[in-house]
Amino acid sequence: MTAMPEDRLPLISDDERETAVRRLQEAYAEGHISHEDLDERLHQVLTVTSRRELVSALSALPAEKADTASTIAVAGGRIRRRGVWRVPRRLKVESAFGRVHLDLSRAVIEHAVVDIELQLGTGRARITLPRDAIVDIEGLDTGWKDSRYRTTRRSRPGGPEIRISGTMGFGRLKVRHAWR
Structure with a gap:
């Protein structure tokens, strides 16, 4: 499978962005990331345009709770x-x-x-x-x-x-x- 050129990557939706922000806030509240790390990752989530960049911002976070x-x-x-x-x-x-x-x-x-x-x-x-x-x-x-x-x-x-x-x-x- 060939990779898509950078300008043709699908853009992320507002819902995906909001979900990523919520996950970062939960990780901070549970003590998984520091305040400085939260600031950096929030900035990254709010400015990225592709899913690959969004996944990078959420790397090393614990998995979402499946029992919601x-x-x-x-x-x-x-x-x-x-x-x-x-x-x-x-x-x-x-x-x-x-x-x-x-x-x-x-x-x-x-x-x-x-x-x-x-x-x-x-x-x-x-x-x-x-x-x-x-x-x-x-x-x-x-x-x-x-x-x-x-x-x-x-x-x-x-x-x-x-x-x-x-x-x-x-x-x-x-x-x-x-x-x-």
């Missing part, structure tokens, strides 16, 4: 995640009105246990899981309708454990395993 929670929230409308997407260790889904569909059948699940917290007002939720997933919905409080979950007939051992908790007002949760 992600939140998907809407007041009304749909929440839909499907296809190939990275599932965080803890996922919080909030919706006052609307439908939720989380399809984890083709998602990248890097953790042995994934906690999904639902905070739903009205509307229904559907979660499609990988065929080998183990499901725990004991932590879910349903106000109006019961949850529907059927175990898969042929499952393989060794899949991730998906723990679903939270509250649902006037809706139904349907959990199923993918067919393939």
Whole structure:
């Protein structure tokens, strides 16, 4: 593979820059880098234009914490995640009105246990899981309708454990395993 000329390297986005600043601040707060090192690296992060330079500014920092929670929230409308997407260790889904569909059948699940917290007002939720997933919905409080979950007939051992908790007002949760 040939290297791209320096003037054709993809520029970094504002989100990438903000993430790098946050990582530097966390490293300083945790005592991994000195105040002088923080100043130098912040200047570098705020002035670089390419990803290669950004990676250089973040070198020798500890890896990001993988156990952070992600939140998907809407007041009304749909929440839909499907296809190939990275599932965080803890996922919080909030919706006052609307439908939720989380399809984890083709998602990248890097953790042995994934906690999904639902905070739903009205509307229904559907979660499609990988065929080998183990499901725990004991932590879910349903106000109006019961949850529907059927175990898969042929499952393989060794899949991730998906723990679903939270509250649902006037809706139904349907959990199923993918067919393939």
